[in-house]
Amino acid sequence: MAIRVYNTLTRCKQEFVPREPGVVAMYVCGPTVYNHIHIGNARTFLTFDVIRRYLTFRGFDVRFVQNITDVDDKIIARANEEGRQPAEVAAEYTLAFQSAMDALGVLRPTVQPKATETIDDMIEMTGRLIERGHAYVVDGDVYFSVRSFPEYGKLSGRNIDDLESGARVDVDERKRDPLDFALWKSAKPGEPHWTSPWGEGRPGWHLECSVMSERELGLTFDIHGGASDLIFPHHENEIAQSEAATGEPFVRYWLHGGLLQVNQEKMSKSLGNFLLLRDVLERYSAPVVRLLMLQTHYRSPLDFSTERLDEAVRAYERLVTPVRNFNWAKRNRAVVELPEATASVIEALEAAPAAAREAFVEAMDDDFNTAGALAAIFDLVRVVNGFLESHGIGGNARYAARLEVASDTIAELLGVLGVAVLSQESDSQYPSEVLGLARDFAGYEGSDANAAVDALLAARAVARSERNWAAADGVRDGLAALGFVIEDTPSGARVSYRDRG
RNA sequence: GGCGACGUCGCCAAGUGGCAAGGCAGAGGCCUGCAAAGCCUUUAUCCCCGGUUCGAAUCCGGGCGUCGCCUCCA
Numbered sequence: 121m122a123i124r125v126y127n128t129l130t131r132c133k134q135e136f137v138p139r140e141p142g143v144v145a146m147y148v149c150g151p152t153v154y155n156h157i158h159i160g161n162a163r164t165f166l167t168f169d170v171i172r173r174y175l176t177f178r179g180f181d182v183r184f185v186q187n188i189t190d191v192d193d194k195i196i197a198r199a200n201e202e203g204r205q206p207a208e209v210a211a212e213y214t215l216a217f218q219s220a221m222d223a224l225g226v227l228r229p230t231v232q233p234k235a236t237e238t239i240d241d242m243i244e245m246t247g248r249l250i251e252r253g254h255a256y257v258v259d260g261d262v263y264f265s266v267r268s269f270p271e272y273g274k275l276s277g278r279n280i281d282d283l284e285s286g287a288r289v290d291v292d293e294r295k296r297d298p299l300d301f302a303l304w305k306s307a308k309p310g311e312p313h314w315t316s317p318w319g320e321g322r323p324g325w326h327l328e329c330s331v332m333s334e335r336e337l338g339l340t341f342d343i344h345g346g347a348s349d350l351i352f353p354h355h356e357n358e359i360a361q362s363e364a365a366t367g368e369p370f371v372r373y374w375l376h377g378g379l380l381q382v383n384q385e386k387m388s389k390s391l392g393n394f395l396l397l398r399d400v401l402e403r404y405s406a407p408v409v410r411l412l413m414l415q416t417h418y419r420s421p422l423d424f425s426t427e428r429l430d431e432a433v434r435a436y437e438r439l440v441t442p443v444r445n446f447n448w449a450k451r452n453r454a455v456v457e458l459p460e461a462t463a464s465v466i467e468a469l470e471a472a473p474a475a476a477r478e479a480f481v482e483a484m485d486d487d488f489n490t491a492g493a494l495a496a497i498f499d500l501v502r503v504v505n506g507f508l509e510s511h512g513i514g515g516n517a518r519y520a521a522r523l524e525v526a527s528d529t530i531a532e533l534l535g536v537l538g539v540a541v542l543s544q545e546s547d548s549q550y551p552s553e554v555l556g557l558a559r560d561f562a563g564y565e566g567s568d569a570n571a572a573v574d575a576l577l578a579a580r581a582v583a584r585s586e587r588n589w590a591a592a593d594g595v596r597d598g599l600a601a602l603g604f605v606i607e608d609t610p611s612g613a614r615v616s617y618r619d620r621g
Numbered sequence: 622g623g624c625g626a627c628g629u630c631g632c633c634a635a636g637u638g639g640c641a642a643g644g645c646a647g648a649g650g651c652c653u654g655c656a657a658a659g660c661c662u663u664u665a666u667c668c669c670c671g672g673u674u675c676g677a678a679u680c681c682g683g684g685c686g687u688c689g690c691c692u693c694c695a
């Protein structure tokens with residue numbers, strides 16, 4: 121079975137064939153580090169993290185490059201506002217970006233080049249473009265001439281004349297064409313600058329992706345990713361620069377993610393309607409945030425809200441419940457023997473993991489259809505839940521091996537999506553408030569939180585056997601107020617923590 | 622104004638020519654002392670109008686609506 125991807129350049133799904141069998145060279149535009157990233161940025165990085173993970177799962181050796189734009193107008197503006205050096209601002213938000221990505225469970229790139237560490241190559245490419253007649257110098261600035269590249273517009277499906285007729289004013293008389301863009305900008309006093317043949321200055325934004333991707337991956341590389349708002353002009357300009365400079369095709373497959381919206385409107389820093397990733401992660405776990413985003417295809421717009429995050433919390437609990445329930449049943453002998461499973465039920469349990477895996481791969485092979493892939497996992501979840509409900513792990517744990525395969529498959533497939541199965545067992549994480557509770561309900565006088573909870577559960581068990589529901593519910597309600605849920609299972613009471621009240 | 626997406630159950634969302642996945646919410650039932658979790662059952666003539674086809678949510682044409690890009694943006 122082949123993987124098919126939607127290529128923005130050809131506007132259709134195509135079979136994915138890397139230039140070198142078994143190896144994928146992939147580049148994703150990284151952030152400009154002038155602020156914390158918002159969840160719209162995070163969605164894009166998450167999308168390509170999942171694509172990378174899936175390609176790896178399918179046996180490819182993925183070389184994943186993502187740049188960091190650490191010199192830029194916005195960084196300079198921010199530094200001026202705060203009376204700091206631009207490099208200081210960039211360094212701070214580079215670290216913030218990396219730790220936010222770690223927290224979201226996004227794998228680190230194979231290589232993460234910085235613009236400021238690639239200046240020589242940028243000067244070199246700019247020089248080459250001038251030599252070849254694709255760029256010109258004006259007062260220390262260097263501009264790319266879009267009219268010199270006949271294929272300009274092929275990615276975004278536009279032509280230069282259409283663009284100009286609708287374009288809003290750009291009256292830089294020094295440019296030969298309004299659409300020409302800067303490869304090199306001369307430095308104003310106080311701005312970061314490097315020495316070039318055209319004077320002191322710094323590189324233009326579009327140039328760095330062309331340079332860093334070629335340097336790390338060579339042309340023609342396989343996948344270039346980014347959000348759809350980068351198609352024009354950023355990616356169009358990258359193509360123009362790289363292909364004009366080298367004569368080689370730049371990229372085989374262009375993949376673009378849909379934008380995240382709030383109240384039907386694009387989330388962006390310029391609109392000011394953004395939520396910072398790190399703020400969301402304070403309130404919701406990384407797997408929940410990932411799950412929410414993966415429930416929508418990566419190319420579709422995604423409306424973001426806390427209501428939807430709360431729904432994702434429930435969906436996540438549903439996904440991990442069979443794994444938790446199986447582990448619990450394995451560790452705790454059931455006091456009630458459940459009916460034996462029939463041969464056909466056992467057969468269904470045995471068949472389910474492979475069926476789920478097949479459906480998962482089929483969905484993901486089709487342009488990374490994560491929503492379909494999740495449906496395959498949910499189907500497996502239902503089979504495992506149903507089996508555990510009716511038969512448990514069986515006397516002498518005779519169904520345990522088959523259940524383990526199913527449980528492991530759930531965790532493995534979620535893992536391919538980077539959705540971790542977090543332990544919600546609350547061992548040794550009880551707050552000190554449980555001590556007071558244990559004193560009141562169980563006469564516990566010690567200071568060990570675990571022992572206190574054990575005493576509470578024991579007292580509740582006694583109360584229940586005496587049909588003293590008030591006392592039993594007092595224990596349950598008391599723990600609930602602290603965020604812990606008691607569930608009575610055939611193997612006894614289980615306590616787990618819920619991150620929502 | 623130009624270019625491009627999209628419109629599927631109360632909400633979210635797969636499916637792109639052959640019996641309409643999945644999640645959340647709701648209803649009924651089972652289980653429970655009551656819960657929680659879980660299981661079972663249940664909820665869609667796929668925005669509208671034409672056309673192509675044996676057959677259309679899916680293809681084509683026309684409406685209406687929403688969004689994005691055309692300026693920095695993930």
